Amino acid sequence: MAAANGSSDLYSEMEVDAFRRLFPLRYHEQHLLKSVRPDARKLGSARDTTLALGAVASAEGSALAKIGSTTMLAAIKMEIMTPTVECPDEGSIAIEFHMPPICSPLVRPGRPAEAASVISKQLSDTILRYVVIACRCPKLGV
Template identity: 75%
Template sequence: MGVTDVSGDMAGEMEVDAFRRLFPLRFYERHLSESIRPDARPLGKSRDTTVALGAVASADGSALAKIGHTTMLAAIKMEVMTPTSDSPDEGCIAIDFHMPAICSPLVRPGRPAEEAPVISKQLTDVILSFDGCWLFSSGMVNMKELCLIPGKAAWMAYLDIYCLDADGALFDAALLSAVAAFSHLHIPAVSLNDEGRVVSVSEEQVEGNSIKEPLNKGKRKLTLSSTPFALTCILHKKYILADPTAEEESIMETLVTVVLDVTGRLVSFYKPGGAFLAYTSAVQDCIALTRQRVKELQKILIDAIADMELD
């Protein structure tokens, strides 16, 4: 009797798996009609999310962010540059998003992923303005904090984000990792040498007053005046699915991504194709889900910072 039951269960699972592969949309719609998803999540619930700061020891700021299986590694390296004549008292931030072949079977070795430049531009639009060195409305970083000597020296922050596992909602996880990396960032201590050049110094040198002109006393953190978070939703018929997996994104085309700061202010609304949104209530529902998600992500980030300080 036991063997028969096991064989029946296996046959049933094979039939479900075959139906899911052959008719993926119908498979999902059967679940949606019961307000549930195949992974047992309610339609408006995001996947479990974790953030770990200081994931890259050689970087000045870094973080590992996971939303479900989607995994992003963000690292920031600081270099001294000559500021532009248009912004002599400001630094700059350069953002690159990478999708190596290990992140998805759809990404081929030697070929850049189509999503990578799109997500890079989205990140730049949210964190920076189109001018490159001016802040966008999110006001995440005060660029004047990156200035060392007006007109002569400022910091260039190179932010690189690597997708290690691409299982949906890539922009949401990428932005979360970027925000976490900036929260962890410690600007290196530098000083002027005898030739008037900016050079790095150790914290022991600064504390011992063994250097002539320290430009900043020890490593310091940036002030993040506003912190943006994102939530991607799928709109399918009358249903709204928050934080979709890669499978869900491949089956249902209409995606919207809402970016809010921690005060609830709208920073960005992004819709890459799909069906036209004929009703505004769907947009309002997506924004409401994003407000709830922002509170969750803010707490996750605060807890990660607290854990880092305890260590």
């Protein structure tokens, strides 16, 4: 009898998945009417979150974050360099953002994802904006 229940559960799961793919709006509306998310969490509850600092030993700073079944890794590597002759009082910053193929079906092996360069630019702009503000306001401290 267990085999019958097992195949019945699989069939039900396949039906739900087909409905979710064919009618995504109705699928989510049904959950909202019940005040529950598709993963059975209540609307106001957050996913389980963990954070591990120092996840990459070869980096100057790193963190591994898990939010539900999503895992993210951030690492910072630094290198001290000699400034150019033209700008002896200025430094530079280079941001690289990597998206491996496992993160999205849109990312293909062998070439960087289109979004990676946009995210790298946004990160760089944000960090540089903070550095400029911090230089103008010593209380923020850099």
